[in-house]
Amino acid sequence: MTRLDQPVVLTRIQKKNIARISEAALSVFSAHGFRGSTVDQIAREADLSKPNLLYYFPSKEAIHAHLVSSLMETWLDPLRDLDPEGEPLDEILTYVRRKLQMSRDHPRESRLFAHEIIQGAPNVLDLLTTDLRDLVEDKVSVIAGWMAAGQLAPSHPHHLIFSIWALTQHYADFDVQVRAVLGDPDADPFPEAETYLTTLFTRLLRPGE
Template sequence: MPEDRAPTRIQKKNRAAILEAALNVFSTHGFRGATVDQIATEAGLSKPNLLYYYRSKDAIYAALLERLLDTWLDPLRAIDPDGDPLQELLGYIRRKLEMSRDYPRESRLFANEIIRGAPHIHAVLSTDLKSLVDETAHLIRHWIAEGHIAEVNPYHLIFSIWSLTQHYADFDVQIRAVLGDAEPDPYPGASAYLDQIFTRLLTPPG
């Protein structure tokens, strides 16, 4: 799409429709299984019309991931160095779980990209993401040294938070099949459980 003038309302609407459709298709079929034809059909546009905005499947996928990464890192950025350390970390865990509840397709899209070796975002993972995680790990070490939280490996703490929260989006079908009618909404129970285990893990001895 030409970039020499601001997009019109219709162009903005069509771009948004394409990305929303692509999110559905990619999160369901993965990158390899998705096609431009599927995305165009889902968006209610012709294939030539879609290709006016994005030249290829790769271009659509890259645009989705760029938007997703910024959203995905927001909860980590929101940790307040001056707040209560335990409550800041528990708040981060709750925000990550809420993202799994509210953005399951985005979570699956991100998981699929990582499983494929992160061909589109590897540079971001090793620069922007790494810098943010390094900064957070440094803050956690400071809180440990000050005696505010128990001694843990900061990086593996962050990894465990990611895995325990994003599991509820990436394996939603499995979770709901196991819980059945006994717990039709898994998120309240998950939130209480994660609060419990991380409070026990992070509370200093004595």
């Protein structure tokens, strides 16, 4: 069988096993980080033999790189969708809500990405300094234009985006802490979080507030 780094047409079974390995790796890496995870753990989680797993990916590094790189596309979609022709405050608030929704619906992905960044981004540093930076600069230009036109209150566009990332992804990356402090491990913090963050960013950005 040709490995994944060579052009191949994958069979249905191959696609199924790759998806199975990716799902297992997401669970293992998000729980233990890259350094704390092993191929054996991923194989057990995927209910595959280690040789079968290595038939698709030659190493733990290859699995992690494949997973993180593929997740980056999904992770950046909400920022890509910020529309320069839209109503500025609505566009920002929609971005906040979508990022919070991703933390609610995809907490493992958020924690995986956090682990990657904490470790120095060995698998995605090139993407951070090229694709991500270019996308952020494009949206910073849009936001700065809105502020210059008086459609949003003045603020620092880069740090606005950073604060949105921090305040939304916190609910995934620190889920246990959030629920412990709230005093109910079964409570859903996201409805109140959305209300709070909507109010916070509205007050920050609405002209004349």
